[in-house]
Amino acid sequence: MIRLRKLARAASLLTTPLAPEDILSLFNPVFSARQLRGVVTRVVPETADSATIFFRPGRGWQAHRAGQWARIGVELNGVRHWRSYSLSAPAGEDPAITVTDMGAVSGTLVRTTKPGDVLFLAPPQGDFILPEHPRPLLMLTAGSGITPVMSMIRTLVPHRPDADVVLIHTARTPADAIFREELAELADQFPNFKVTHWFSGERGRLDFGDTAELDLLCPDWRDRAAYACGPAGFLDDAEALWEAQAAADMTGTAVERTVPAATLTIERFSTSLAGGEGHDGGLVTFEASDREVDADGDTPLLDVGEDAGVLMPSGCRMGICHSCLIPLRAGQVRDLRTGEVHGEPGQLIQTCVSAAAGPVNLDL
Amino acid sequence: MTTLADKPDTAEDSSFTGISAPAVKKRPGALAETGSPLLRPPAAAHLSDEQVAELGRELDAIKDDILAKRGSDDAAYIRRMIKIQRGLEISGRAALLVSKNKAAWAAGTTLLSLAKILENMELGHNILHGQWDWMRDPDIHSTTWEWDFVTPARSWQHTHNDLHHRWTNVVGKDNDIGYNLLRMDPQQEWKPFNFGNPLYNALLAPVFEWGIAVYDLELVDYREGRKSKEALVKDLKALGRKALKQFTKDYAATPAVAMLTGSGKQALYGTLTANAVRNVWAHAVIFCGHFPDGTDTFTEEMVDGETRGDWYVRQMIGSANISGSKFMHLMTGNLSHQIEHHLFPDLPSNRYAEVAPKVQDICRRYGLPYTTGPLLKQVGSTWGKIFKLALPPKKA
Numbered sequence: 001m002i003r004l005r006k007l008a009r010a011a012s013l014l015t016t017p018l019a020p021e022d023i024l025s026l027f028n029p030v031f032s033a034r035q036l037r038g039v040v041t042r043v044v045p046e047t048a049d050s051a052t053i054f055f056r057p058g059r060g061w062q063a064h065r066a067g068q069w070a071r072i073g074v075e076l077n078g079v080r081h082w083r084s085y086s087l088s089a090p091a092g093e094d095p096a097i098t099v100t101d102m103g104a105v106s107g108t109l110v111r112t113t114k115p116g117d118v119l120f121l122a123p124p125q126g127d128f129i130l131p132e133h134p135r136p137l138l139m140l141t142a143g144s145g146i147t148p149v150m151s152m153i154r155t156l157v158p159h160r161p162d163a164d165v166v167l168i169h170t171a172r173t174p175a176d177a178i179f180r181e182e183l184a185e186l187a188d189q190f191p192n193f194k195v196t197h198w199f200s201g202e203r204g205r206l207d208f209g210d211t212a213e214l215d216l217l218c219p220d221w222r223d224r225a226a227y228a229c230g231p232a233g234f235l236d237d238a239e240a241l242w243e244a245q246a247a248a249d250m251t252g253t254a255v256e257r258t259v260p261a262a263t264l265t266i267e268r269f270s271t272s273l274a275g276g277e278g279h280d281g282g283l284v285t286f287e288a289s290d291r292e293v294d295a296d297g298d299t300p301l302l303d304v305g306e307d308a309g310v311l312m313p314s315g316c317r318m319g320i321c322h323s324c325l326i327p328l329r330a331g332q333v334r335d336l337r338t339g340e341v342h343g344e345p346g347q348l349i350q351t352c353v354s355a356a357a358g359p360v361n362l363d364l
Numbered sequence: 365m366t367t368l369a370d371k372p373d374t375a376e377d378s379s380f381t382g383i384s385a386p387a388v389k390k391r392p393g394a395l396a397e398t399g400s401p402l403l404r405p406p407a408a409a410h411l412s413d414e415q416v417a418e419l420g421r422e423l424d425a426i427k428d429d430i431l432a433k434r435g436s437d438d439a440a441y442i443r444r445m446i447k448i449q450r451g452l453e454i455s456g457r458a459a460l461l462v463s464k465n466k467a468a469w470a471a472g473t474t475l476l477s478l479a480k481i482l483e484n485m486e487l488g489h490n491i492l493h494g495q496w497d498w499m500r501d502p503d504i505h506s507t508t509w510e511w512d513f514v515t516p517a518r519s520w521q522h523t524h525n526d527l528h529h530r531w532t533n534v535v536g537k538d539n540d541i542g543y544n545l546l547r548m549d550p551q552q553e554w555k556p557f558n559f560g561n562p563l564y565n566a567l568l569a570p571v572f573e574w575g576i577a578v579y580d581l582e583l584v585d586y587r588e589g590r591k592s593k594e595a596l597v598k599d600l601k602a603l604g605r606k607a608l609k610q611f612t613k614d615y616a617a618t619p620a621v622a623m624l625t626g627s628g629k630q631a632l633y634g635t636l637t638a639n640a641v642r643n644v645w646a647h648a649v650i651f652c653g654h655f656p657d658g659t660d661t662f663t664e665e666m667v668d669g670e671t672r673g674d675w676y677v678r679q680m681i682g683s684a685n686i687s688g689s690k691f692m693h694l695m696t697g698n699l700s701h702q703i704e705h706h707l708f709p710d711l712p713s714n715r716y717a718e719v720a721p722k723v724q725d726i727c728r729r730y731g732l733p734y735t736t737g738p739l740l741k742q743v744g745s746t747w748g749k750i751f752k753l754a755l756p757p758k759k760a
Binding site for chain 1: 447
């Protein structure tokens, strides 16, 4: 590896200002350590609007742990968009994401991805992972929330005879339930794994208002380490139920516990960004400079920053030279020229012609 | 980058735009909403404020039309160009490694010359303008791209994108008029030094990249106190590092590897030739952008109070196109569409050809010149001006 690096440095004398990898990537698209990429190897449809995409990552990827997610970059009409997706493949195997069509980016992934396509990647991360020591587990999932849990189940159930896993998965209809057949097969094959499907189209929403339904589906749920993943409402309800149970434990109304108090680990998908609409402006945060300024919706961010004493890069101040670009961390901006409101995390903003459209966080 | 050189500019701006602007704070560099400059350039003097505003709206619409269409085809275009360029580069350099063979030398030198031209013009110049930033690909981005040219990309972006494109052809503001070396406009005061105009230009052409590198140091600004010593030292160091890498690649590493086949000397001649060919070509194309007959220069009065429409007018009548084949347009990095490039410097270059007839039609309808001609004619016209302005102005 060391020798390879020396070789690369020697070769770069001949390729400057490019790096040798820029030349090599002509032959193999994943050969770039600067931009991690993966080549799609297989696409498996799961339900009418979801699919699992297997890919072979290039250098710089690290093996995922069951339950983790990765940022995936996809090009829509020539423009790079990044989204986070849970990895559904078991730990130790080639990564795969299971994507449900819920918008432009996920829709494109589900409908148009084919083997040989290149995805842009960021290494896996997340702490929604299995406990270090064996414990009885309860998995509560709703809709596409099954994906990270599927990775956990696939990792644990076939390989650990001492595993004890109960999965309660809710989906609208049987046809919408991702991995339904595989889960049924696993439950047949491994007595230490039980699965219950709850179809809300038939039975209404799984009620976390009190413990009645949970007691019925999994009587020993209090003795299990619980994992929940699904839409915000589902998770909020589950959290409330576990908190109420913890409060009841504290006041001593519950039976004496033989195991540590029940814990709930949750994984939330896509915390929505605080992007505001309208000409109202908002609070502009310069993160690295540690400054916050209230800005109106008509003042360019460049002026806002300069007035606050932030060292802003600047150029023509009329939107043509691109000297003033700053990465957006969160929020949305209004293009003062067109009135268009736009912004995604990581996007470079022309501060001289962009104003805050709601709260804005800038990486400067 | 904000350098000291920016500060006097903006200060001056707000003071003179302040004349017409009431108490409302006006952002520096912003164009006036309505009205007209103190003096409208002669070629546009026949236009009313309302006509200029309408012309501005028409050009905005042309831009919006392209922005709406811009997408995966454009992304595929620039990626294809990058692949072609890298293919030319490695095959050219590979051929030079065995250039003891005369055919290999000719092929290698030709391929490398083409690669360097394509790299500087269609890739470097345009990517560094931010024409491809919309793709959000960090490898094809104005903030990350570095080019095969001695001047560091960031230095060039400052003098070119910030200064030249903003102050296009304004005498005293746009130093691209003669690059502090040549007398390119009658408004520039004649000195005996200017007798050498044609000689300097002939000497500049084959080493054009060094001319640009020195120009980007903004030595005049340093001498006149508008650029700090620290900023100059920083720029010098950046240039030194870049030049060393460029030198090593073309004049040491490539010949050294070629020595394995006994072609070291030939390879060195090859890289020297390729750089010179690229320099002469780039020099010719760039001089055709604003210097041929028919292009206008402007005084500071003509930009004071400029509206968006007036700004567009100045870009159109201050620039000149080159007519020719598709291949010629590509080799100029579409700077043959200089007029369209100056109107819309951050539109992707592959779209200029499509915009050109519409711009030409606007010029015709508003009675404005649209200067264009074949390469040799434009080069000849530029040289004519260089010879003419070497001589002192005739006494009236």
